[in-house]
Amino acid sequence: CVPSHHGKLRAMDNIDMPPSERSERLERRVRRRLAGRVNEEANLAESNTATAQLTGNVLETIFGFLPVKDIMRLRRVCSDWKETAKGTFVPSEFKVTNVYEFWTMETMTAALPNLQHLSILGLPERGERFDGGGYVYMNGEHPHEGLADETSHYATLDIGIITNFQHLRSLAIIEAPLNGRYPAIFNFPLLEKLTINDSFDDVAGYHSWNLAWLEGLPMLRELECRLNHAMFGNLSSLRALKDNLEKVVISGCCHVHGSNFMDLADFPRLKVLDLRSTDVYGDIRNIGANDFTALEELFLPRTVYGGSRYEFQSIAEVSVFMSQIYPLAKRFSLSRSWRLSEESPDWYDDPHDYDDEHGREDNRIPPPFACELLGGTRIGWRWRCNFPDTRIYLHDRNDPDEEDESIDPLEEVKQFNSCEINWLEPEPDRESSDYEDYTLQLSSLQKEANFFRGYHNPPSEDEYYEMMEKWWF
Numbered sequence: 001c002v003p004s005h006h007g008k009l010r011a012m013d014n015i016d017m018p019p020s021e022r023s024e025r026l027e028r029r030v031r032r033r034l035a036g037r038v039n040e041e042a043n044l045a046e047s048n049t050a051t052a053q054l055t056g057n058v059l060e061t062i063f064g065f066l067p068v069k070d071i072m073r074l075r076r077v078c079s080d081w082k083e084t085a086k087g088t089f090v091p092s093e094f095k096v097t098n099v100y101e102f103w104t105m106e107t108m109t110a111a112l113p114n115l116q117h118l119s120i121l122g123l124p125e126r127g128e129r130f131d132g133g134g135y136v137y138m139n140g141e142h143p144h145e146g147l148a149d150e151t152s153h154y155a156t157l158d159i160g161i162i163t164n165f166q167h168l169r170s171l172a173i174i175e176a177p178l179n180g181r182y183p184a185i186f187n188f189p190l191l192e193k194l195t196i197n198d199s200f201d202d203v204a205g206y207h208s209w210n211l212a213w214l215e216g217l218p219m220l221r222e223l224e225c226r227l228n229h230a231m232f233g234n235l236s237s238l239r240a241l242k243d244n245l246e247k248v249v250i251s252g253c254c255h256v257h258g259s260n261f262m263d264l265a266d267f268p269r270l271k272v273l274d275l276r277s278t279d280v281y282g283d284i285r286n287i288g289a290n291d292f293t294a295l296e297e298l299f300l301p302r303t304v305y306g307g308s309r310y311e312f313q314s315i316a317e318v319s320v321f322m323s324q325i326y327p328l329a330k331r332f333s334l335s336r337s338w339r340l341s342e343e344s345p346d347w348y349d350d351p352h353d354y355d356d357e358h359g360r361e362d363n364r365i366p367p368p369f370a371c372e373l374l375g376g377t378r379i380g381w382r383w384r385c386n387f388p389d390t391r392i393y394l395h396d397r398n399d400p401d402e403e404d405e406s407i408d409p410l411e412e413v414k415q416f417n418s419c420e421i422n423w424l425e426p427e428p429d430r431e432s433s434d435y436e437d438y439t440l441q442l443s444s445l446q447k448e449a450n451f452f453r454g455y456h457n458p459p460s461e462d463e464y465y466e467m468m469e470k471w472w473f
Helices: 006-015 019-064 068-074 079-087 099-111 145-150 159-164 211-216 235-241 315-331 409-414 435-449 461-472
Strands: 090-096 115-120 135-137 155-157 170-174 178-180 193-197 205-207 222-226 247-251 272-274 297-299 337-340 370-374 380-384
Touching: 019 079, 019 090, 068 079, 068 090, 068 099, 079 099, 090 099, 099 159, 115 159, 135 178, 211 235, 315 337, 315 370, 315 380, 380 435
Parallel strands: 090 115, 115 170, 135 155, 170 193, 178 205, 193 222, 222 247, 247 272, 272 297
Antiparallel strands: 337 370, 370 380
8 A cells, every 4th residue: 555655755756856857847747737727717617608608598498498486486596597587488377376376476577577377266265364354356446335345354465466467478367356347457468368257156256347448458369258247348349359369258248238249250260159148149040151251169149049048939940940050060060959939839838747656756758849959970950858857767667666777767868858850961871981970870869769759840739748648657
């Protein structure tokens, strides 16, 4: 092994060297050390340059792939990263579901002003504060006085801070406790998708707004509004967005008045139009070949002739209607269920509830006064019972004690509730690829027409009562 005083011995050996040799050895040693120092400084300079390049050119891109919460942590590393985060366009979504996330969002208005996707999903009503109160968003213009009184002892949060996110691409406000009008939140120049959904029980508050305010969203492509009881306006207000709108869902919004759905017929990019349970009017038969040219889905309320659950005044009217909408059914998906009006001269009531001696309540077959459009490999339509979930028991009528336990009750329901199918197009060619799918579809549908087999339209009242007597007895 090498003794510990080896270095001293080497130094003593150098004493016996000629001066010229010692000088050369010392010079080589100094040069090696200087070269190492230069390499270290070069590596450090290269590292600093790479960091500078990462900060200036790449870091924003890297941040853009991270969740919002991770970016908020990384911005604390240094001042450069903090500024980089501030300039980053953040494509990930941030959700506000409680007051703590709201406070985070409040910080983000300055730290991440380029947030692109934001969802306000409500706040807990109670239990967040020591006094048993809760948090609500600050009242807007013209608030509902009763709701304002109920929440007067709540702490308030300013929903208006979201206007600092001027690069938002999507905004969702779902069952948030808003009260009044907030026109400022309808001014986002880059917003492409807006969702405002309330609830049946008004827990969400009283968010009142006008369709005309959508003019402040010139890039809007998708609009989804459900159960907005305080929303008002006219569909014609959407014409300001005619060239961009691709999806319009205004469902369960009872204060949209005086609107004809045909006001949107010339929107060149509109693919989805859903106006169910909204007070608009019109006639689906007025849709021409040059109307709704990009449409893929159409769902209209019963106030529109031919809309979902529309009530016809006669049985004969339905056959004509189905022939008229057949070209539309070939173009796009549309409302597929209607019914006969109780005011129709063709309407008759079903018999009184039948309770048999074996304890089966309500064992009856209602008249088939609902009608539906059938899609698939062959388009057609049929009449069915108004209550398709009516439970009908399959058993030997001569021996009620003997039931067929091998039959699924769900199948029992389907086998007795429809009339024969009225086809609107011919049967597929037997050699075509669709024929096998068609035979499977047909087999399934034919099982549902046992009781009304042979009837393409509802039977007359006398025929129906006679059928029911045979069924019961």
